[in-house]
Every structure is written in C-alpha cells, then in structure tokens.
Amino acid sequence: MRILGLLLFLIGIVLALISAAKLPVCNTNWSDILPFYGLAILLAFVGLLLYRQSQSLNNLTYNSSTILCIVKLLLELIVEMDKLEAEIFQLDETELAQRINILLNKYVLPCNAARQEIIESLGNYKGSEVLIAIAQGERLLNRVWSAASDGNTQEIYRVYPKIQYNFKEAYLKCLNYQTNLLIFQKE
C-alpha cells in the first residue's frame, strides 16, 4: 500500500508537471490539456492519501522502539554529563573540548539523526518539544566548548546546569510520551 501510494504520487506529479508546461493556445489563458492536468493532480492526491494512511498504521506498530532508543540515549547522556560535572575543573581546555565532542558525537548526533522518526512517532507538536529541548542542550554544549576554548571558567559554571536541565527535560518528555504510546498500543 505504501509503495503503491508513493508510486501513484510520483507518477501523478510527473504527469502534472509535464502537462502544466504546455503554453496556452492563442488568445486563451490556459492550455488545452488542462483536464489531463486535473486527472494527474487527482492521481497524485490519491497516491498521497494512500501513502499517509499506510504510514500512520506503520507508525502505530513500530514507533515505540525508536522512542525507547532515544530514551536510552538521553539517559546515558545524563549519566555521562553528571560524571563530567564532577571532574570538569580538573580538565584542561583540550580535554574538556574532547569530552564535549564525545558527548556530541556519541549521544546528541544520533538523537538528531533520528529526528524524522521522533516526529513521525510522537507527532509534530510533541516531537518538536523533544527536539527543541535536545537542541537547546546542544547549543549550550557548544557554548561550553567555546567558553573552554576562550579560557572562561565562569561561563562554564553558569551554563552547565542549564545543559543538564535541558537534556533531563527532553528525557522526561520522551519517557512520558513513550509510556503513553505503549498504553495506546496496548489498548
């Protein structure tokens, strides 16, 4: 159903674009193959409906596993951040930047790579809330990296709790939504 929908959508779009390219004949505003264009648009629309329908069925079946992975990643990130907090001022700027790079590469990047799945699983509004909380944390991690490179400890003290707050917020939201998703699927 999903592939059929996609195929109909693509064929419809291609045919609609080809027919739309024809110029109107003299003294008219529209081309003479407008009905054909209309049919192609209808075909694309039907394809899109089929695709969307199969996609939402798919999401209900599989998506709790994606969110579970994100929950795990965020939990590990929070644990790592707590560890880093304990030793942060024993590190020099290069070591701190390396540790931040590890956090970004190992935990934040995979979360961002799964953003489409997060949106598909949780819906636009809830998915966006989770992604925004992760992004806020990421921006502040980048700020700590910059402050470390500029040798400013005060800023690192100031910003670090905010990063933890943002990632914890993302984690709690994800956990909450994942629980709701599981209950919904059971029902």
Added chain:
Amino acid sequence: MFNDKNNKYRELTLVAVLLGILQGIILNIAFVYIALKLGFSIGGSAIAAILGYVFLRGILRDGTIVENNINQTIASGINSTGTGVAFVLPTLFLLSVQNQNLVISLWPLLIAGIGGAVLGVIVIIPLRKQLIEIERLRFPTGVAVATIIRSGAATGFDKAKLLGIGLLISAIWKLLIISCWLEVPGILEGEELNLSFGILPAYLTPAIYLSTLNFAAGLLSGRSGLPFLFGGILAWWVISPSSVYMAWTPAGLDDTALISFIYSEMLRPLGIGVLIGAAFMEVILNFSAVKGAIHSLISVSRNNSLTCKDEMSFTVLIAGGITAILFFFLAAWSVTGVSIIQALLVSVLGTLWLGLAGLIVAQCTGLTDISPVSGIALISVTIMMFALDGNVGAAMLVTLVVAVAIGQSADMMQDLKTGFMVGSRPILQQIVQLTTSWLGVIVSCTVIYLLWHGGVDGQNGFGPNTSLPAPQATVLMSVVEAVQNNTVPVDKFVLGGIIGVLLGSAPLAGMGVLVGLAMYLPLSITLGYGLGCLTQMFILKKKGEAFTENKIVPLAAGLIIGEALMDVGHVIFKMFL
C-alpha cells in the same frame, strides 16, 4: 586546568558592535557598487568573520568566539540590506527616465526600506526553532562561518587544518577556472563541463557546474538535498524532452533559443509556482510546531525558568512588527496616486507576503545556499501591480520592502545557525540585527542616489551604455513591462502552485521547495550540488555520522570560503585593472 581570563564572558561588547557596523558599512558600499557593475552581490559573512578574528583575537587579544559571532552578525546584516536595495532601487531610477510621471522621492524609499529590514528579522525569529532546531537545515554559509570562528581555538586545530585544506583546494581550483587555463572549447567553457559527448541533445542541458562552493553545499546537505537533484532531473530530462517531443516548443529554434524558451517560458515560471505552493503548504502542515515555538516565545516573556532570556520576547516582536508595518503604510501612502485604503491593503498584504517569501528564501538558503530573490521579486511586482491598479512607483516600493526583508530573513537565519554552532545567545544576535541592519538601507540608498545623480545632467549615472550597467535592474524592468503588457505567465504560477501544495504535503521535509528551486535554476547547478549530496551519503555510509560531522563539514566549509574569497578577489581585480 583553566587559566581563567575573565569572569564575564565577552559577547555583546561595544568593540564588537562598532567593528561590525564599520565592516558592514564598508562591505555594503563595495557590494552595492559591485551589484551595479556586474549584476550580482556577494555575502559578507565570511569576510567579516575573518576580519573579526584578526581584530578581536589577534590585535585586541581578548576577543571571544561568541563576540566575533556578534561582530559578524552585524556586518552581514548591514551588508545584506544593500543586496535588496541594489536589486530594486536602480530599476526605479531607470523607469523614471522612461516614465516622466514617475517621481522618485528618497524619503518614502528610506522609510520603506527600514521597515523592510525590521520586518524581515521579526517575521523569521519565531521560525528559528522550526528551521534550525527541528528541521535542522544546514545553512552552508552559516556552517562555514562557524567553522572559521571556531578554528582559532586551540581545541579546534584539526578542524582548522581541514578548513585550510578545503580553502586551498577551492582557491586553486577557482584560480584555474577563472584564468581559463583549463578551458577546452565545447567541453569545458566558463565554469561548466559539457557532458553531451556529442550525442545528447542540447535541450537536456547535459552540463555540470564546476563550482566547489556548489559541490560543498551538497556535501553539507547529503540525503536531505536529494529532492533538489530529483527536481533538476525531472525538469530537464523529463519535462524538457517531453515538450520537444510533443512539439510544444516553436519549430525552427536553434539550440540556444530552444533552451532559453524552455527555461524562461516553461520551467522557470512553473518552478516559482511550485516554490510558493510548497512553502504555503509547509506553513500549514507545520502550524502546530510553529504555534509551539510562538507559545514558547510567549512563555519566555512571562517566566524566569532556567531556559529563559535566550529568546526575544514576543511582546517586543509584536511591537516591532506593528512599528514596521506602520512604516510600510506611511511609505506606501506617501506615493502619488495611492489612497489610504490601498496603502492599508498593501501594508497588510505585503507583510503577509513577505512573511511567506522570507520563509521560502530562508528554506532555500538553508537547504542549498541559493536564494531565489529574482523569482520572489517577480511575484511581488505582479501581486502589487494588480493590487495597486498598475501604479509602478508604489509596486516598486513594496518590492523594495520585500527584497530587503527576504534578504534579512535569510541572513538572520544563516547567522543564527552560526550562533547555534558556537553557542551564542540567539536573543543577542536578534537584538543587534534588529537595531543595526537598517543602517544598510540608508547607506545603500545614499550610494545609489549619489551614483545616479553623478551622471550627465545630474542623472543616468548607471544603466545600459554606462560604466555601471546595472544588469539586475534591466531584468526587473523587463518584469515590470511584462506585468504592464499582461504577459505574466499566471497559468504557470497557478498550476505550479497546486503541484507545490501536493509536494509540500509529501512526507519528506523540504521536498516541494527543493523541487521548485531546481526547476527555477539551470541543471548544471543542480547536478553539481547533487554530486555533493551523493558523495556525502557515500561517506556517511562508509565512515559514519561522527566522521562526516568532524571531517567533512570543516572541509566543505573551507571549499565554500575559498571560492567566496577568490570571487571577491576576482571582482576587485576586474574592477580596478
């Protein structure tokens, strides 16, 4: 252990603001002149970031990464307003020669331009979270600038090395291309490699644009940029041959005329329609997320949680927006022949349109680094000429507002992306852009006014047959003439718009906008970009996400900066020698 330099982290400082304003004004004057001379302008972000790095960190020795981001935000903001003004204002001067009834007064233009600069920033601020944090658009120039700013840090040495390698490769390649040393007639001409092999017909436009900047933009986008390649192939390898095969093109045209006909009469207007339809649909589909972002801006204004004070208050945005619309209204009302009702209609309709146009341009630059300003200007002139009973002066004034505003929207997003990557506070970037970018309108309007009146008998200082031919103005004049003669391809805009709505509803983010943009551009650009996307996808598969982020991104940033700097150097060389 840290050697703590300072308690307070330097970010929004007087020196960063003054340096940004100074650089912005100089870049604005230079690039407005270049736009009149050569017909295109250049982004100043990379130059401002490099100079900021030299001055703040090299000379003053206590500059910080985020402070340089503020300097670069101000400089590029002031510079980018000049691009919009240089696109529209010269057209008005040239039209005044043809049409004696068209009286040009500088004040309404200045007021309108300032309103546009403020509106462009205000309409895009609520979309920061959507475009940067949720959709995570790449904004290739923004990424390149962030790599420059961070490269000075001791911990960013590896990336700085890759940035340098990319810059060197790109600069050498650009030098070889512009010096024509590699040129082989029929195979490699200009910056395009012909792929027809003497077999493929010309209407397939089988050529690839050999720009490292274009390739690097694709490298940064990867899979998310593939619809752009799909759109280009669809346009030139499906629609174009179908039209020729079904004899929808005039018979007897030579290759160049045939390509020009297909491009200007069929693909380009259809592409503009698709762009607008897709952007409109994305606004509707993402309404809940945008509503969420606005809601968070409102809550930031009200509470004092840990995350507050990083976003501009919604109240300030509303107040700024109303003031700018008032500027817009006053400027429109002051034009001869415009009634109070028309001025009101224009300011409301114009603001809604520039909001949508700002989103289109921000998405296009976010995904590909290419901005469809001329297409947006075409639609602006068309809508406003209809709304204002063919009043050219008023329609051009609105187009000026839209051109300045969309430039600001795209620039603000690029800078916010840079800020995200270096950890700047968005609110500070937004404040400096809002409070300084309007300076660019005054500078560029003054420069154009002076250059025009520097001609024979106090006018004709630029235009055809002068040392400053203003090619963009000539293009926009032909658009105005098309609207006046009722030859605007409205059918293509409407049919393309409906297709855009469907593509905008497709599950792949940015699909409609990218397909529309690809149809609006020559295939050679799309192929070069697509090659970059495919290369990144291959590397990602072989080496993983972290390698791509840490090695490919700085290399691509270097490729972008190298070509940009060589372009600036080449322009200066051409102008003075």
